[in-house]
Amino acid sequence: MANRKRAFITGISGQDGSYLSELLLDKGYEVAGFVRRNAALDFGNANEIKDEIKIYYGDLHSAESIALALLDFKPDEIYNLASLSSPFASFRDKLGTIMVTGIGALHVFERAKLIVPEAKIYQASTSEMFGAPKQIPQNEETPFNPANPYAAAKEFAHRMAVMARNDKKQSQFISCGILFNHESPRRGLNFVTRKITAAVACIKNNRKEGVPLNEIGEPIVKNGKVKLGDLEAKRDWGYAPDYVEIMWKMLQADSPDDFVVATGEVHTVREFAEEAFAVAGLNWEEYVEVDTHFIPPVQTGPLVGDSSKAKKILGWEPKTRFKDLVKIMIHSDLAKFS
Numbered sequence: 001m002a003n004r005k006r007a008f009i010t011g012i013s014g015q016d017g018s019y020l021s022e023l024l025l026d027k028g029y030e031v032a033g034f035v036r037r038n039a040a041l042d043f044g045n046a047n048e049i050k051d052e053i054k055i056y057y058g059d060l061h062s063a064e065s066i067a068l069a070l071l072d073f074k075p076d077e078i079y080n081l082a083s084l085s086s087p088f089a090s091f092r093d094k095l096g097t098i099m100v101t102g103i104g105a106l107h108v109f110e111r112a113k114l115i116v117p118e119a120k121i122y123q124a125s126t127s128e129m130f131g132a133p134k135q136i137p138q139n140e141e142t143p144f145n146p147a148n149p150y151a152a153a154k155e156f157a158h159r160m161a162v163m164a165r166n167d168k169k170q171s172q173f174i175s176c177g178i179l180f181n182h183e184s185p186r187r188g189l190n191f192v193t194r195k196i197t198a199a200v201a202c203i204k205n206n207r208k209e210g211v212p213l214n215e216i217g218e219p220i221v222k223n224g225k226v227k228l229g230d231l232e233a234k235r236d237w238g239y240a241p242d243y244v245e246i247m248w249k250m251l252q253a254d255s256p257d258d259f260v261v262a263t264g265e266v267h268t269v270r271e272f273a274e275e276a277f278a279v280a281g282l283n284w285e286e287y288v289e290v291d292t293h294f295i296p297p298v299q300t301g302p303l304v305g306d307s308s309k310a311k312k313i314l315g316w317e318p319k320t321r322f323k324d325l326v327k328i329m330i331h332s333d334l335a336k337f338s
């Protein structure tokens, strides 16, 4: 097909990268992405579509690998989704987080400016940048006050993106999506929602072998229980396929901007667990144990977003609500951990 638009995605093997690739392939794009070279040649969530996309081996640590990929592929659109994306884990690897999630994003902006200055860029910003906000719900005007190294790195990348956009000499089209938590069956097992749905499935199916490991290397279900941290943490959970759609919409707009992307619905971790166990016909209280190992040293939240600007300017609204999201994840994990 002549004149297909070209999209380059960092973090293509992640949750969002894989859904976004599928969306763009459906729209007729040529899609390429960065995969970190590893011994197992694992394309993660992009495994199913690996034959339809172009793979570049690279790492956000390496500005050269970014430059070589951009020189060769010459994308019209760049989606910078790569990051060390766990806020909890970022306390244990502060420098790595800053180098990949913060400085790595700057490498992408700077190399793009030199090599494909007309390319439109999407930067994956995050609601975590709000930290423990005084304003509820949060919108594009809410001050940032990051409470973990991941959020601090993302705030740095966000501010560099806004600076590049406002540069009077050579402005770049960089839009930032301030996305609130979004989940799916492809969410990493180190995130609380997926940990819960995988644990429910292992318990319901009485699975003894191949139980996945948690953030500290223990089986997520041990002695019939799953260990969680702060049950009262409040988050706004959406469905990842709904959220990648707005990434694309941001780059179709005439001018770059920042957009809060959220459902506007807030739930606690306890409510998520309650709902997830209930979908499988179980009572959460019999299976959940609180373990302070999983409580971060500095608390974030309550996080709940007001995405009325995204609705007004881009015509975007979330389609999938909390209960349906939990159902989708539980049904998928019941089949996966059968």
Ligand code: NAP
Residues within 6 Å of the ligand: 010, 011, 012, 013, 014, 015, 016, 017, 034, 035, 036, 044, 058, 059, 060, 061, 080, 081, 082, 083, 084, 085, 086, 100, 124, 125, 126, 127, 178, 179, 180, 181, 182, 183, 188
């Ligand atoms: P994810 O599943 O954790 O995916 C992260 C991706 O980044 C993976 O493909 C990973 O590759 C890649 N990566 C990590 N370190 C890298 C490096 N040094 N060089 C190149 N690639 C590297 O994250 P996600 O949930 O899809 O989120 C996508 C983006 O949105 C992330 O930037 C995340 O921080 C941000 N975000 C996510 C949410 C959410 O709720 N999901 C909310 C707001 C913002 P490997 O497979 O090799 O590890």
